[in-house]
């Protein structure tokens with residue numbers, strides 16, 4: 644398989660990050676505010692990709708875009724893009740190729756993140772892995788026998804909306820009891836405040852918990868057990884080698900871990916837990932960029 648440099652794009656609703664991945668290194672990284680309109684987005688990606696590739700000393704393999712929404716390989720774009728509605732159904736990859744003459748793929752951002760951690764990060768060398776990201780929401784990616792599992796319509800691994808409590812906390816999706824309403828970084832901060840902790844962010848609540856604040860510790864334990872119920876369900880279903888916890892909320896990993904293990908021990912099949920690794924991500928902000936490159940290279 645080719646290991647030529649890949650231009651990778653991490654496309655978000657607010658920012659567009661573009662970089663060159665050489666081997667497993669992210670170089671020449673630039674950040675732009677995401678322009679509005681499909682043609683403006685594709686135009687900026689093409690322009691910057693050409694600039695990066697002309698500055699590179701070796702040939703470029705192609706362009707890999709990680710974007711928020713359900714990614715369709717057939718379309719070469721997003722079939723559903725709630726955060727960037729202008730890209731709904733737009734053939735992004737074909738347009739980028741037209742402007743650059745380089746092969747292009749579009750992948751779901753959480754899936755790209757997961758591929759990054761599995762190919763180059765915390766689960767390097769492992770074949771069957773679940774990655775759960777704790778950010779504004781809770782997302783995920785599943786790699787089965789070395790291949791990313793996209794699902795029939797490209798929307799697999801939306802683990803944030805697995806229900807842990809039938810009539811539980813209200814989730815942003817409109818349903819009740821989704822794990823996202825307990826264990827996202829945003830929800831951790833909210834939980835802590837409901838438990839009486841004066842913290843405006845998960846980070847502040849974490850610092851208080853580390854100083855021994857009982858209410859803050861209780862909030863992180865609850866976020867951990869909620870996540871643990873989901874992890875146990877996924878372990879029972881997929882019997883993975885590892886579960887990787889990523890995203891900004893993973894900086895609270897040490898406080899979440901006991902709650903996750905508690906539920907794993909109660910709910911998961913002992914044989915599946917015996918050799919299971921529960922680990923924190925290692926690539927941080929680069930996981931999406933590296934994972935998109937890995938997917939273009941056919942490594943996941």
Ligand SMILES: [Zn+2]
Nearest residue numbers: 804814816821
């Ligand atoms: Zn939900």
